[in-house]
Amino acid sequence: MRSFSNTYIFVFSLIMVTIVAVLLSFVATQLKPLQEMNVQIEKKQDVLRSVGKAEDAAEAEDKNTYINEEFAKYITESYVVDFDGNLMEQEDAFEVMLGLTAEIRLPREERNYPVFIYSENGGPKKYVIPVRGKGLWGPIWGYVALEEDLNTISGAVFDHKGETPGLGSDINQDWFQEPFAGKTIFNEAGEFVGVEVVKGGADPSSMHQVDAIAGGTITSKALEEMIIDCMTGYVAHFKELANN
């Protein structure tokens, strides 16, 4: 084999990394708008799914347009509140939601709380609350839709980045999410309790319990924790809305 001088090796490496760097940054900048669009569409779709809309997304000819149209049609209002329930007028709910994963590291009192209001043809409102948390292996997130009484859950969707396949990953399955509908997040005394995810089976008569995933206990508990952590901050706002 030929031998190469140190200078050659140095120049070769320099040229190689330059070419690679230029190529990768070019591709990354070119594809970035598409990728960001995908993320936004996914979030809009999740919000819609929590209120039982956008089921036809898989069949839609142009998924992005379809989701954007549905979102504009059904999500009639959105705003941001702080921990004490004050309206944060300068904040955009969608922008806040995009950065929510970073926000949950702050103390609850300092976070922003986005709210999305769903309404079909001026009918009853539903309040969609985005939630974010940490699972066993990575982030988990979800969207909880509340009925107009701000207590009964009308639907919930959850998803995850990398929970154990077939175990914790099942939080994004219908059989796990459907039991959330009809549960209440406040107890009879009006205290916020969230939804308990019970290992070994929920008490069917309980209004605050759903089944955990067998073999996915840590993810299930993380999800319970996430709901409490992210929804506690809305309590002040909900109480205010209920009093008006």
Add this chain to the structure above:
Amino acid sequence: MSTEKEPLFSPKNLKLLSEPLGKSNPITIQVLGICSALAVTVKLKPSIVLALSVVVVMAVSNVAISLLRKMVPPRIRIIVQLVVIATMVILVDQVLKAYAYDVSKQLSVFVGLIITNCIIMGRLEAFALANKPWPAFLDGLGNAAGYGFILILVAFFRELFGSGTLLDMQVIPQAFYEAGYVNNGMMILPPMALVVVGIIIWVQRARNKDLIED
């Protein structure tokens, strides 16, 4: 070498393509790339996408290294190989994120882990550095296909027995469950992937006496 007139699909070249599928399979014979074979084979769909991604990365990296083979200083060849593989993997990952977002979400970290797939570096080091681009391309294609084939085979059994589904569609009839059939939860866990690979190796060696050592 008198390869001037060698046809593109000469028996020698075809062998490069077919051998990795059978008697020099990277997973069952060379026992390379086991790590990802254990990790992603719980479900069929991610396995198929990962297999395709590996085919792309491997074929292109093999050709790239083969084209550069006379220029690469031997002392830094491993680094050069890594840079080529990493570049390809990042490109595949970015393209998946932009055009097949749902699938890329399912695969999550595993696309990035193609970089550490021993088969790719093994082939670059053992074959592409010493051969012309066309044979290197076939070798890459063959080995990636051999890898992908085993991946899909393992995923098939694991999804079937572990979840009772194939490509997320229910295949084991509901009546079975009502009669007391239960999905094998063990199948979902990585150790069972190793057992399935072991069974495949056993079957293959039992059928092909050449492969039996000693």
